[in-house]
Amino acid sequence: xxxxxxxxxxxxxxxxxxxxxxxxxxxxxxxxxxxxxxxxxxxxxxxxxxxxxxxxxxxxxxxxxxxxxxxxxxxxxxxxxxxxxxxxxxxxxxxxxxxxxxxxxxxxxxxxxxxxxxxxxxxxxxxxxxxxxxxxxxxxxxxxxxxxxxxxxxxxxxxxxxxxxxxxxxxxxxxxxxxxxxxxxxxxxxxxxxxxxxxxxxxxxxxxxxxxxxxxxxxxxxxxxxxxxxxxxxxxxxxxxxxxxxxxxxxxxxxxxxxxxxxxxxxxxxxxxxxxxxxxxxxxxxxxxxxxxxxxxxxxxxxxxxxxxxxxxxx
Ligand code: SAH
Numbered sequence: 001x002x003x004x005x006x007x008x009x010x011x012x013x014x015x016x017x018x019x020x021x022x023x024x025x026x027x028x029x030x031x032x033x034x035x036x037x038x039x040x041x042x043x044x045x046x047x048x049x050x051x052x053x054x055x056x057x058x059x060x061x062x063x064x065x066x067x068x069x070x071x072x073x074x075x076x077x078x079x080x081x082x083x084x085x086x087x088x089x090x091x092x093x094x095x096x097x098x099x100x101x102x103x104x105x106x107x108x109x110x111x112x113x114x115x116x117x118x119x120x121x122x123x124x125x126x127x128x129x130x131x132x133x134x135x136x137x138x139x140x141x142x143x144x145x146x147x148x149x150x151x152x153x154x155x156x157x158x159x160x161x162x163x164x165x166x167x168x169x170x171x172x173x174x175x176x177x178x179x180x181x182x183x184x185x186x187x188x189x190x191x192x193x194x195x196x197x198x199x200x201x202x203x204x205x206x207x208x209x210x211x212x213x214x215x216x217x218x219x220x221x222x223x224x225x226x227x228x229x230x231x232x233x234x235x236x237x238x239x240x241x242x243x244x245x246x247x248x249x250x251x252x253x254x255x256x257x258x259x260x261x262x263x264x265x266x267x268x269x270x271x272x273x274x275x276x277x278x279x280x281x282x283x284x285x286x287x288x289x290x291x292x293x294x295x296x297x298x299x300x301x302x303x304x305x306x307x308x309x310x311x312x313x314x315x
Contacts, residue, residue, distance in 0.1 A: 006194035022237035022267035029245040030269045034312045038079035039088040041276040041284040042067045046092025049156045054216035054285040063283045076109045079275045082297040086115045093121025103134035110135040122166045132173045139170045140178035146195040150187045180209030184227020211251030214287035233266040240267030262310045
């Protein structure tokens with residue numbers, strides 16, 4: 001598909017045939033299984049100033065935390081006992097993160113029988129290599145927007161070029177590469193979204209998280225409009241067609257079931273569930289969200305039931 005064709009499809013009056021095609025491809029490539037991943041947001045310490053993000057370091061109201069090694073491992077253990085087999089470790093981007101500390105946590109969780117996905121920001125090529133050697137299999141680093149000008153505007157302390165360099169390094173080191181982007185960023189057009197989609201393919205992504213931008217009141221983008229859920233689902237469907245066997249999560253920002261509609265019907269096959277302990281969860285507010293109390297085992301059971309009710313197989 002060309003950029004022009006993607007733009008034309010994104011703007012369709014009736015998108016139903018594209019959803020149906022995406023759903024058919026999803027069934028043929030990745031099947032009816034929905035993968036449930038556990039995400040531990042182990043620290044909100046971040047040196048970046050991403051203008052959309054609630055934990056950007058210019059927000060004076062953040063209560064900073066970093067979970068201890070013991071807390072992270074106990075949370076991972078509980079998640080694995082509840083049935084999870086992939087643990088996503090996510091945090092802000094902390095240049096002072098102790099890499100031996102982090103590496104040993106990756107090894108321990110691997111030893112418990114789970115795959116580890118890291119999502120801890122842009123690192124040096126050397127650090128990417130180190131964590132790969134310690135056993136991390138996947139790395140999530142969304143490119144956020146493929147438009148260099150919008151990227152520069154939203155990231156006073158980074159460039160699209162350096163983000164893409166990291167994504168290529170991740171791929172070359174043998175990680176399963178996860179990228180993604182937001183829908184509804186100020187200045188974004190359908191052309192930008194088409195570029196975002198084509199970039200996923202160019203980066204050889206095996207995973208792509210596409211979610212709506214949600215304004216956070218303590219950021220410079222507080223008064224901007226929220227991203228459109230329908231446009232978000234259209235982008236997920238087109239991602240399914242462009243990278244047919246990728247893992248495509250329904251992002252937490254989109255929600256699982258909106259009204260009576262099945263959020264997986266757009267071609268998605270993954271969902272991530274927060275297992276971050278309650279005492280820290282609130283402080284990891286990248287965008288405002290309603291947070292329920294965490295009960296890892298119960299939450300997973302409920303999610304499995306919801307997925308089965310949609311005619312899909314939770315794994
Ligand atoms: N520090 C890591 C993890 C970032 S948080 C990194 O740099 O990769 C995970 C994702 O949350 C981001 O990649 C971004 O796409 C999303 N995000 C941040 N703020 C958001 C907001 N206000 N609305 C929607 N998504 C947001």
